[in-house]
Structures are given as C-alpha cells and as structure tokens.
Amino acid sequence: MKISVNAGELATALALAASLSDNKRNSNIAGLEAVRLAAADDELTIAADVLDFAITLVVPAVVETPGEVAVSASKVSTLVAGFLPEAMIEIQGEGTICRVGSDRSRFKLPMIALENLPASLALTEATGSVTVDRDDAAALLVWPAFAASTEKTRVYLGGVLLRDDEGVLTAVAIDGQRLARSRVPGATGLSSDFGLIVPNTALKIEAARFVFVSKLIDQRFPDYTRLIPKPPGNTVTVDRIELLRALDRVAAVVDPGQRRVVVGLTWTEQQPALRLGLTNSDDADDVVTAEVTGCGRVAVQISLLTEMLHALGGQRVRIASDGGINPILLSDIDRSDFLGLQMPYQWPARATQAASGERNAATLRALIDEANA
Numbered sequence: 001m002k003i004s005v006n007a008g009e010l011a012t013a014l015a016l017a018a019s020l021s022d023n024k025r026n027s028n029i030a031g032l033e034a035v036r037l038a039a040a041d042d043e044l045t046i047a048a049d050v051l052d053f054a055i056t057l058v059v060p061a062v063v064e065t066p067g068e069v070a071v072s073a074s075k076v077s078t079l080v081a082g083f084l085p086e087a088m089i090e091i092q093g094e095g096t097i098c099r100v101g102s103d104r105s106r107f108k109l110p111m112i113a114l115e116n117l118p119a120s121l122a123l124t125e126a127t128g129s130v131t132v133d134r135d136d137a138a139a140l141l142v143w144p145a146f147a148a149s150t151e152k153t154r155v156y157l158g159g160v161l162l163r164d165d166e167g168v169l170t171a172v173a174i175d176g177q178r179l180a181r182s183r184v185p186g187a188t189g190l191s192s193d194f195g196l197i198v199p200n201t202a203l204k205i206e207a208a209r210f211v212f213v214s215k216l217i218d219q220r221f222p223d224y225t226r227l228i229p230k231p232p233g234n235t236v237t238v239d240r241i242e243l244l245r246a247l248d249r250v251a252a253v254v255d256p257g258q259r260r261v262v263v264g265l266t267w268t269e270q271q272p273a274l275r276l277g278l279t280n281s282d283d284a285d286d287v288v289t290a291e292v293t294g295c296g297r298v299a300v301q302i303s304l305l306t307e308m309l310h311a312l313g314g315q316r317v318r319i320a321s322d323g324g325i326n327p328i329l330l331s332d333i334d335r336s337d338f339l340g341l342q343m344p345y346q347w348p349a350r351a352t353q354a355a356s357g358e359r360n361a362a363t364l365r366a367l368i369d370e371a372n373a
Contacts, residue, residue, distance in 0.1 A: 001067030002092040003039045005059060007102065008085030010044070011077070013057040017048035018077035020055055031117040035076060037091065038068035047120075048073055052199070052215050054121035069093040070112040076100065079107060121215070130169055130190040139182050141198065143338065144173040146311050147180035148200040156219035159197040164188040165225070168337075172224045173200070177304060179227055179327070179341035180311065194221040228341060231329060232322040234294030236267040236274045240317045242288050244309050246276050250284040251302050261302045262345050265319065268295040274319075279347050296321045298328055299345040308340045 017035045036047040044061040048054065069091075076098075080089060083102050092099045098109045132140070141160060149157035161172045169187040173180050190196065197217040247263060254261045264279045267290060274290040279299045298321040309317060314334035321328040321344065330340035 001037070001039050001069055002065040002090075003044060003061045003063050004088050004090050005044055005061040006085075007080060007083040007087040007089045009059045010089055011081045011083070011085070013046045013059050014073070014077040014080055016057060017046050017055060018073040020048045020050050020053055020073075031070070031112060033073055034070045034112045034117055035073035036068060036070045036114070036117060039063045039091075040066045049118050049121055051118055051121065054214075065092075067093060068114065069098050070114055070117055071098050071109045072112070075109055079109070128190040128196075130187050132169070132184055132187050136184045136187070139335075139337070140169065140171040140184055143182045143311055143313075144171050144180035145200050146307055147173040147175055147178045147340075149175035151176070156197060156217060156221055159199045159217050161194060161221040161224070162196045162198060163191045163194065172221070174222070174224060174227070177301075177343045178308065179224060180308070181224070181228075181339045181341075183337040185337065194223065195219075197221050227327070228339070229322075229326050229329070232294075232320050234267075234296040234322065235292070235318055235320045236265070236296060237291040237316055237318045237333060238274050238288050240309055240312060240315060243274070243317065244306060246286045246288050247302050247306055247309075249286055250276050250278065253283045254278070262299050263302045263305070264297070264299045264347060266295075266297045267292045269293070279345070295323075297323050297347065299347045300328065300342060301345065304342060308342060312338060312340065314338075 014035065032050050034048075036045075038045045038047070039061060040063060042060060042063055044059050044063075046057045046059065079100055083089060083105075087102045090099075090101050093111060096111050098111050100107045100109060140162065144160050148159055151157060157174050159173070161170075163170055163172075165183075167185075167188060169184045169190060171182045195216075197219065198214060199217055250263050251261050262279050264277045266275045266277075267273065269292055272290060272292055274288045274292075276284065276286040276288065278284045296319075298319075308330055312330065312332045314332035316333040318331045318333055319328060320331075325344060325346060327341045328344055330342065332338040
C-alpha cells in the first residue's frame with residue numbers, strides 16, 4: 001500500500017478510531033488496539049473493532065498502490081496529530097513496517113498482522129430500521145445519554161433506549177434520580193418493545209462519513225411511561241442561561257467540601273420571578289425574572305439540575321412541580337420533543353437533609369424496579 005492523504009482529515013478520523021481502542025490497550029486479545037487502513041479507489045478506509053463496538057470511516061486519498069495495513073491506533077493517531085492540518089501525509093507498507101512521513105519527517109511503525117484483528121462486528125439480521133437526519137440523530141442519542149446510569153447492578157439502565165412510542169421515535173435514559181427523553185416525530189419502524197438499549201459508551205461519535213456498529217445491552221428497559229407524572233399546574237418559565245448563572249452564584253457561597261449542594265426554588269403568582277436559596281441556611285437569596293403559573297416550592301441538587309439545563313440547550317426552560325416528593329418536570333420551550341424528569345429533595349432541617357434526599361431518590365429507584373418487574 002502507498003498513499004498520500006491530508007493530515008487534518010486523517011488526524012480527525014484516526015483520533016475517533018483510536019478512542020475506541022484506548023480501553024483495550026492492555027487487553028490480552030491481539031489486535032484490539034489496532035486500526036486497519038485500507039486504500040482503494042481514491043479513498044482511505046479506517047476501521048477499528050473492539051468487539052463491543054466497531055467504526056469505519058472514509059477520507060479521500062491519492063492512492064498510488066492499493067492495499068491494507070494494521071498498526072497501533074494510539075501510535076499512528078498521535079503521530080499524525082503532530083503534523084500541521086494542511087500537510088500531506090505519505091503512508092506506505094513494506095513487509096512488516098509501515099512508513100509514515102511528510103516533507104523531511106520520516107517514521108516507522110511496526111505492522112500488526114491482519115489475521116490478529118478481531119472478526120468485524122456486523123449487523124447479521126435487521127429487525128427494524130429508520131432514517132433520520134444528522135441533527136435528529138444527535139438529539140436522540142446524545143441528549144438523553146447524560147442521564148444514563150453508571151450502576152453496575154442495574155445494567156439495563158447503562159444506555160439509551162430507542163423505541164417507537166405514540167407514533168414517534170423516542171430515546172430515553174434513566175438513572176436513580178433523573179429521566180431524560182427525546183423524540184423525533186415522523187420516524188418509526190425501529191423497535192416497539194423495551195429491548196433496544198444502546199450502551200452509553202457507544203454514544204460519543206462525531207464524524208462526517210462513518211459507519212458505527214454497536215452491540216446492545218441484552219436486558220429489558222423499564223416501562224418509562226409509568227415514571228412520567230401528569231404535568232402539574234404549577235410552572236415557572238425562565239431564561240435557561242440566567243438560571244444557570246443564578247445556580248452558579250448560589251453554589252459559590254457553599255463550602256467547597258460539601259458533597260451535595262441543594263438549592264430551594266420557590267415561585268408564586270403574586271410575583272413574576274423565581275427565587276433561589278439554600279435549603280439549610282440563609283446565605284443565598286437570588287431572584288430571576290420568570291413567567292409563573294400557580295405556586296411552587298421544591299428543592300433539588302444543584303449539580304444534577306445544572307447538568308440537565310446544559311443538556312436542554314434551548315433559550316427558555318419550564319419547570320413544573322406539584323410541591324411534593326413527586327418528580328419535577330423540565331421541558332425546553334423551544335423544543336417540545338425534549339423532556340427531563342428529576343427527583344426533588346425534601347426541604348428538611350439541615351440534620352436530615354441528606355437522608356431525605358436519599359429517600360426521594362430511592363422512590364424513583366423503586367418505581368424503576370416496579371416498572372421493570
């Protein structure tokens with residue numbers, strides 16, 4: 001094989017391929033840390049396969065001699081990243097050596113035998129399919145992923161469920177305290193049950209031309225529809241960025257060593273504002289202009305609420321709560337297909353605050369187990 005390829009395009013593709021193999025660097029299985037480079041028809045195909053995931057990317061190239069080689073993904077990725085993006089990289093396979101160079105720079109990498117690479121992961125039997133545009137795909141897979149669980153005991157919560165629901169393609173992720181749901185109207189035909197769970201580790205892919213294949217989590221996702229309460233009449237609508245800034249201000253006055261920081265949110269119809277404060281002290285009192293319906297008094301963990309607000313991404317966010325220990329609902333006013341659910345903390349005295357928060361989180365866990373029974 002002998003080719004020339006743009007350094008910038010090659011570096012981007014190799015970095016993505018190498019990100020899959022990073023976790024397999026110390027594996028005893030030969031070839032899991034390799035990237036396969038195949039040149040033909042003015043294209044370079046870059047493939048990485050780590051058993052659970054596989055990715056294939058294509059970049060344009062000047063192919064002098066077709067062929068394929070396999071080399072260390074981390075080494076070649078780091079090497080190519082060291083060149084200027086506009087440089088042309090020459091790659092040539094000779095015997096057991098892969099030569100990589102540009103201008104007066106020349107390097108040698110040992111080749112990995114192609115027979116040591118794992119068998120390509122492929123879709124053997126399609127049970128459903130759907131076509132969505134790039135932005136919708138990102139909304140489905142990337143947005144809810146932050147709420148996927150990292151618990152080892154509830155493996156079925158470690159990914160994003162994809163299914164047809166009420167005539168739309170729906171993606172849902174749940175952990176012990178939150179639920180995130182995204183929908184794409186007009187796209188159905190993928191799956192109607194609760195078994196298509198894409199692992200969360202497979203959802204960090206960004207590239208222009210690629211094919212990504214992932215194994216699924218072989219378990220049943222809980223019936224999330226039973227976890228979402230009916231929208232209460234008490235709502236507050238605020239500018240998302242202003243609310244994030246207010247949360248940062250409240251968190252700034254708390255001892256940095258405090259494990260959980262719980263913010264109290266209150267609103268009434270008498271004042272078009274959302275008031276923020278700490279539930280166990282009077283060290284913070286902040287007000288954000290808002291549109292208000294009814295009244296509300298709810299406490300939530302700042303870090304979890306902040307992560308949810310960053311994920312929503314729109315200009316305005318609506319928070320709805322019945323004031324009890326039921327989940328609060330967060331929705332993106334600009335994108336009605338996004339919904340977040342977060343368990344509140346009770347608003348207790350300082351001594352019982354952490355225990356009450358754990359009880360509320362346990363309530364959602366119990367609902368999950370019941371829905372999955």
